[in-house]
Amino acid sequence: xxxxxxxxxxxxxxxxxxxxxxxxxxxxxxxxxxxxxxxxxxxxxxxxxxxxxxxxxxxxxxxxxxxxxxxxxxxxxxxxxxxxxxxxxxxxxxxxxxxxxxxxxxxxxxxxxxxxxxxxxxxxxxxxxxxxxxxxxxxxxxxxxxxxxxxxxxxxxxxxxxxxxxxxxxxxxxxxxxxxxxxxxxxxxxxxxxxxxxxxxxxxxxxxxxxxxxxxxxxxxxxxxxxxxxxxxxxxxxxxxxxxxxxxxxxxxxxxxxxxxxxxxxxxxxxxxxxxxxxxxxxxxxxxxxxxxxxxxxxxxxxxxxxxxxxxxxxxxxxxxxxxxxxxxxxxxxxxxxxxxxxxxxxxxxxxxxxxxxxxxxxxxxxxxxxxxxxxxxxxxxxxxxxxxxxxxxxx
Numbered sequence: 112x113x114x115x116x117x118x119x120x121x122x123x124x125x126x127x128x129x130x131x132x133x134x135x136x137x138x139x140x141x142x143x144x145x146x147x148x149x150x151x152x153x154x155x156x157x158x159x160x161x162x163x164x165x166x167x168x169x170x171x172x173x174x175x176x177x178x179x180x181x182x183x184x185x186x187x188x189x190x191x192x193x194x195x196x197x198x199x200x201x202x203x204x205x206x207x208x209x210x211x212x213x214x215x216x217x218x219x220x221x222x223x224x225x226x227x228x229x230x231x232x233x234x235x236x237x238x239x240x241x242x243x244x245x246x247x248x249x250x251x252x253x254x255x256x257x258x259x260x261x262x263x264x265x266x267x268x269x270x271x272x273x274x275x276x277x278x279x280x281x282x283x284x285x286x287x288x289x290x291x292x293x294x295x296x297x298x299x300x301x302x303x304x305x306x307x308x309x310x311x312x313x314x315x316x317x318x319x320x321x322x323x324x325x326x327x328x329x330x331x332x333x334x335x336x337x338x339x340x341x342x343x344x345x346x347x348x349x350x351x352x353x354x355x356x357x358x359x360x361x362x363x364x365x366x367x368x369x370x371x372x373x374x375x376x377x378x379x380x381x382x383x384x385x386x387x388x389x390x391x392x393x394x395x396x397x398x399x400x401x402x403x404x405x406x407x408x409x410x411x412x413x414x415x416x417x418x419x420x421x422x423x424x425x426x427x428x429x430x431x432x433x434x435x436x437x438x439x440x441x442x443x444x445x446x447x448x449x450x451x452x453x454x455x456x457x458x459x460x461x462x463x464x465x466x467x468x469x470x471x472x473x474x475x476x477x478x479x480x481x482x483x484x485x486x487x488x489x490x491x492x493x494x495x496x497x498x499x500x501x502x503x504x505x506x507x
Contacts, residue, residue, distance in 0.1 A: 118263070118264040118266075119264035119266075120261060120262050121262050131262075132270050132274070135173070135270075135274060136273065136277045137315075138173075139173040139174060139274070140278075140281070140315045140317075141342065141345060142170045142173075143170070143174075143315070143317075144315035144316055144342040145166065145315075145345060145349075146158065146166035146167065146170070146178075147166075147176075147181050147182065149346070150163075151178060151181075151233075151234055152181075152186055153327055155328055155357070156330045156358055158349070158354065159349075159353065159355065162349060167235070167244060171244045172251040173252075173255055175248045175252050177244065177245050178235055178240070178245075179234040182230070182233075182234050183226055183229070184217060184220045186230040186231075187229075187230045193302045193303055198216060198217070198220035199213060199288075200303075201287075201292050202291070206288055206289075206292050209283075209284065213279060213282075213283030213287050213288060214283045214284075216287075255271065256271045259274075282314070282317070285314065286307075286318075289305075289307055290317070290318075291303045292305065293307070294307040294308070294321070295309075295321075297321055297334050298325035298334075298386045298390055299430070300325050300427065301429050304324035305320060305321050307320065309335065310339045311338070311340045311342065312339060312341050315341050315345075316333070316340035317342070319333055319338060322338070325361070326386065329359055329360045330343065330359060331343045331361060334361065362383050364384040364388070365380065366497060366501060366502070368500055370499055370500045370502060371499060373480055373499050376502055377500075377501050377502065378469065378472045379503055380501040380503045381501050382472065384501065389459075389460065391494070392459065392494060393425040395494050395497075396455075396490045396494050398424075400488065400491075401421055401449060404417055408446075413445040416441045416442050417442050419438045420438040420439050420443075422435070423438050423439035423442070424442065451488060452488060452490070455491060479495075480495045480499055484496065
């Protein structure tokens with residue numbers, strides 16, 4: 112009787128508790144990233160009722176979160192990102208608050224009935240959601256505690272405590288906090304999102320948060336060949352056996368080197384892939400021109416100014432602080448070529464930001480490409496020629 116009380120039904124060695132904890136917490140993470148995030152919030156994929164309900168049951172037992180509340184809070188986060196209306200922006204609440212008290216911010220946001228009605232549409236409203244998961248959302252945690260203690264004995268209490276901390280720390284804290292504060296950026300989005308690490312293993316791919324904000328409707332969060340999105344691997348596996356349907360992924364531009372005319376197909380491809388276009392512009396135009404200007408100014412007073420401005424040159428303007436703006440201004444004043452390519456980037460971005468019709472988009476892009484090719488700046492000319500080749504049609 113004592114052994115059962117201490118070790119539970121399984122009677123695991125110490126490392127068995129570690130494996131059990133990692134498996135059960137990972138299942139919770141997978142439920143969040145696949146069911147709540149990619150399928151419910153962004154409709155990037157659809158799940159068969161079987162895995163869908165397994166994920167709902169898991170979330171009920173390990174988090175106590177209600178699907179409608181989580182989805183509404185996340186959708187509002189995207190709609191109001193980094194503004195005072197964002198439910199959990201570290202730029203508004205402070206990184207310490209979001210990192211350490213993210214679950215409190217979640218609970219406070221979930222009380223907003225108007226927000227739930229506006230952003231929580233399309234989530235499950237079946238009998239079990241109304242009468243169990245939504246109505247008795249904390250009772251699942253009690254059931255989980257009983258199961259942990261029954262299987263593991265007294266150590267099950269510790270395992271349960273780890274489970275209860277897992278989502279508040281890694282989702283509410285790390286993703287909502289560090290995912291908008293520290294890391295690298297593939298895309299210069301207007302928010303502060305970052306990729307924490309390129310290997311989305313521990314949090315199921317959610318580590319690739321900047322990629323997600325660049326293309327929120329994509330079921331795949333990895334963007335580079337060296338990035339790993341474990342949630343995408345699981346979704347693909349479910350899709351292979353008919354338990355999931357992937358609806359959308361981030362577009363990858365198709366470049367036709369033989370296409371010499373900017374047509375409506377080019378326009379649609381450029382607009383659809385605009386985050387890739389801006390990333391390519393920074394890599395193929397801004398940075399090479401900056402490097403050339405650095406070499407030209409070596410030994411002169413402008414060298415230090417240009418060197419300090421490297422990051423500001425490729426940064427989204429709305430995300431710059433006063434120091435970065437000052438460095439950028441000084442660099443542009445000391446380099447006509449940098450000023451030119453910087454202005455061309457702003458004009459390119461304005462094409463899809465301000466255009467009201469396809470005809471206006473087409474005319475604006477045609478003019479931009481023609482003027483860029485006549486600029487006399489090699490990197491800009493080559494980029495404009497490449498831009499003409501953008502297409503929605505795969506090459507035969």
